[in-house]
Amino acid sequence: ERHGSTQKEIRMSIETERIVGNLLNSSQGPVTVNDSGVSSVKGAKQSSEVANPVNTSDMDSAKEKLSFELKERQDKMKANNSVKAMQSFREKLPAFKMKVEFLKAVAENQVLVVSGETGCGKTTQLPQFILEEEISCLRGADCNIICTQPRRISALSVASRISSERGENLGETIGYHIRLESKRSAQTQLLFCTTGVLLRQLVQDPNLNHVSHLLVDEIHERGMNEDFLLIILRDLLPRRPDLRLILMSATINADLFSKYFGDAPTIHIPGLTFPVADLFLEDVLEKTRYKIKSEFDNFQWHSRRKRREQDSKKDDLTALFEEVEIDSQYKTYSASTRASLEAWSGSQLDLGLVETTIEYICHNEGDGAILVFLTGWDEISKLHDKIKGNNILGDPSKFLVLPLHGSMPTVNQREIFDRPPPNKRKIVLATNIGESSVTIDDVVYVIDCGKAKETSYDALNKLACLLPSWISKASAHQRRGRAGRVQPGVCYKLYPRIIHDAMLQYQLPEILRTPLQELCLHIKGFKLGTVGSFLAKALQPPDPLAVQNAIELLKTIGALDDMEDLTPLGRHLSTLPVDPNIGKMLLIGAIFQCLNPALTIAAALAHRDPFVLPLNRKEEADAAKRSFAGDSCSDHIALLKAFEGYKDAKRHGRERDFCWENFLSPITLQMMEDMRNQFLDLLSDIGFVDKSKGASAYNHHSHDLEMVCATLCAGLYPNVVQCKRRGKRTALYTKEVGKVDIHPASVNAGIHIFPLPYLVYSEKVKTASIYVRDSTNISEYALLLFGGLLIPSKTGEGIEMLGGYLHFSAAKSVLELIRKLRGELDKLLNNK
Ligand code: CDP
Numbered sequence: 001e002r003h004g005s006t007q008k009e010i011r012m013s014i015e016t017e018r019i020v021g022n023l024l025n026s027s028q029g030p031v032t033v034n035d036s037g038v039s040s041v042k043g044a045k046q047s048s049e050v051a052n053p054v055n056t057s058d059m060d061s062a063k064e065k066l067s068f069e070l071k072e073r074q075d076k077m078k079a080n081n082s083v084k085a086m087q088s089f090r091e092k093l094p095a096f097k098m099k100v101e102f103l104k105a106v107a108e109n110q111v112l113v114v115s116g117e118t119g120c121g122k123t124t125q126l127p128q129f130i131l132e133e134e135i136s137c138l139r140g141a142d143c144n145i146i147c148t149q150p151r152r153i154s155a156l157s158v159a160s161r162i163s164s165e166r167g168e169n170l171g172e173t174i175g176y177h178i179r180l181e182s183k184r185s186a187q188t189q190l191l192f193c194t195t196g197v198l199l200r201q202l203v204q205d206p207n208l209n210h211v212s213h214l215l216v217d218e219i220h221e222r223g224m225n226e227d228f229l230l231i232i233l234r235d236l237l238p239r240r241p242d243l244r245l246i247l248m249s250a251t252i253n254a255d256l257f258s259k260y261f262g263d264a265p266t267i268h269i270p271g272l273t274f275p276v277a278d279l280f281l282e283d284v285l286e287k288t289r290y291k292i293k294s295e296f297d298n299f300q301w302h303s304r305r306k307r308r309e310q311d312s313k314k315d316d317l318t319a320l321f322e323e324v325e326i327d328s329q330y331k332t333y334s335a336s337t338r339a340s341l342e343a344w345s346g347s348q349l350d351l352g353l354v355e356t357t358i359e360y361i362c363h364n365e366g367d368g369a370i371l372v373f374l375t376g377w378d379e380i381s382k383l384h385d386k387i388k389g390n391n392i393l394g395d396p397s398k399f400l401v402l403p404l405h406g407s408m409p410t411v412n413q414r415e416i417f418d419r420p421p422p423n424k425r426k427i428v429l430a431t432n433i434g435e436s437s438v439t440i441d442d443v444v445y446v447i448d449c450g451k452a453k454e455t456s457y458d459a460l461n462k463l464a465c466l467l468p469s470w471i472s473k474a475s476a477h478q479r480r481g482r483a484g485r486v487q488p489g490v491c492y493k494l495y496p497r498i499i500h501d502a503m504l505q506y507q508l509p510e511i512l513r514t515p516l517q518e519l520c521l522h523i524k525g526f527k528l529g530t531v532g533s534f535l536a537k538a539l540q541p542p543d544p545l546a547v548q549n550a551i552e553l554l555k556t557i558g559a560l561d562d563m564e565d566l567t568p569l570g571r572h573l574s575t576l577p578v579d580p581n582i583g584k585m586l587l588i589g590a591i592f593q594c595l596n597p598a599l600t601i602a603a604a605l606a607h608r609d610p611f612v613l614p615l616n617r618k619e620e621a622d623a624a625k626r627s628f629a630g631d632s633c634s635d636h637i638a639l640l641k642a643f644e645g646y647k648d649a650k651r652h653g654r655e656r657d658f659c660w661e662n663f664l665s666p667i668t669l670q671m672m673e674d675m676r677n678q679f680l681d682l683l684s685d686i687g688f689v690d691k692s693k694g695a696s697a698y699n700h701h702s703h704d705l706e707m708v709c710a711t712l713c714a715g716l717y718p719n720v721v722q723c724k725r726r727g728k729r730t731a732l733y734t735k736e737v738g739k740v741d742i743h744p745a746s747v748n749a750g751i752h753i754f755p756l757p758y759l760v761y762s763e764k765v766k767t768a769s770i771y772v773r774d775s776t777n778i779s780e781y782a783l784l785l786f787g788g789l790l791i792p793s794k795t796g797e798g799i800e801m802l803g804g805y806l807h808f809s810a811a812k813s814v815l816e817l818i819r820k821l822r823g824e825l826d827k828l829l830n831n832k
């Protein structure tokens, strides 16, 4: 076991430290506790002194004393002026009216489901009510509350909010813990963490012995981690009858959860929101019609192609507009209108329409922030650049344009909540993260494109797709509600009413639409029995075929053995909070001294690649990417070189120019840097990197491209394409789906003959044909060492691989050698 018993000891000593520390020095400042639980509380006794068993009655009286002091301190803080001001704000929140009822229900039931409109005070108030109540009733010493959040940013922002509501510094009573970043101390009694962090804690402490109350937030989103956690908790509750579980949900879907927990009682907090006017596409077009016309009339044409594009957009919109308008008089849509709508809705999101709407609001409506829901980072950054670049709204200094995206680094995010300076309009460009977990108070206008990028998983073809699709009615309702926080608002829906009517009531849970390998690995790591029977207990169990695929993949990459038990590799992968393939790339990169490239490529795979595709300068952008790739035949090497170039430029303070010249997104590169650091911390956490040795100790082979490609192969296997020569061309095959093509955006598009016989790729997507996206040309040796199973061919002359076979004159001895090398690798992993 990683850390094993020491971890428990440390936690126990933190407990004791908290008690003793409080008694000794109640005005201690915040301290940080790192991931391994090692705290550095100044003034507290050394853990060795307090780890000795403490006499029970001494412990009891120490607790009594602590509870008393906590109450005294809480009462004293209440008199503080800033706390008083906050208190009157808190008392206006709808949740406050339910305080007594809520606390009574918590006291009387082990499980409670609470639902209420976003912003009513669930996240900030309910955990606080419990904390205050426990302290007031002199139970403070035993009170340890955890509240989980699906996203890092909400854990962080809510913890900081509550600290200021209590007049404290973040990290004292209220703390947070997100992947590789935490601020908490021995005094922390209410901890906000991401669901992932809690899941990892459960490995060490399967009964959550140190927790008195657990609140699971945003369960309506039905994220995979949350669904997974609920299965574990349902099994755990009988073992911990004193643990209180509170499930919090934004929408009225509470029944589902209540049933899952044996008809647990539910409380609904009625909302206090201002009315929000709904405008559907037909109304938006009507309102902005004049604007659209003038935009087209005055447009400076750049090229014939552009002109044709704009013309047809105009025609489409005008035609659609006219049809919808005529039909709407009759309150119904004709067949032809339906057909045009369908054609229209299948196309890309019309950013032009979003721009027009923003422009319309800025010129015609009163003050108030605008919250725009887009589907992904691409659109956010395009629109961001346009507004900043003075292209649509005029003087950019009048606008505060803020992107809001789940994987943004935690810095820069505070300003999203703050009011903008006077004479500046705040425009927040968000993905569905803005729906419920982040509350921006001053939003008066919501622009909803109606779509969200949703992963879906085709279990038959083992294809994962991430495509924009229509959101559910529940999401549309959430988005709309964001406009009525402080005054009556308006929601501009950029889709017709008919689309809204056809939307699903709720979105499909994530567990039903994503590949399950990471989840399966965790189930194994938790020792929760067979994956199939465990997942059958889920709220909505996934397709057995999807489960089987995940198990197969884990066997293929060497994480599970034939008995479906974790291998040494699998054991390490199960502790890493990343996709198992990415985890493997990181481990192999560290072991084979190829760490920097592994970190960079893993960061891009886990997040996104930094290349931008400007519509009008596509050729130049392609050329820039190709020049990074050189003759490597690798998108991954291109990405690596681009990142290295960026770091270099940054050292000279010219990263902006570098990005601009090379068609790279600075924000994505920044995010990749952030992620690389996180990955490095993860590796050091599990003992594969010793930071004190310095970076050079892990990078002896980082400039050897052959080694880099081998590391890549380790991470991407079994995403392998075989390149078969057919005269002057190469035909490309994969094992699962047969013939594939190289994606046009790849540096390998258009290459007729590849120097090496295989390609590894990051993902395949199905559009017109099946394309492999980013790919790298690799040798058979890389595949032999780091790829899957070794099966000697029937003739004994080679090794069967992916339908074809590798020919070796001395196949058997090669095989023997490779087995030995792999055995050494296994030993190494086993010894860690
Ligand atoms: O969880 P729920 O959506 O019910 O509401 P909440 O997050 O507890 O927020 C309640 C109120 O606290 C919001 O309406 C905001 O006015 C305020 N709040 C804030 O000002 N800053 C934050 N970081 C979080 C909440």
Ligand code: MG
Pocket (backbone or CB within 6 Å): 119, 122, 123, 124, 217, 436, 437
């Ligand atoms: Mg909330």
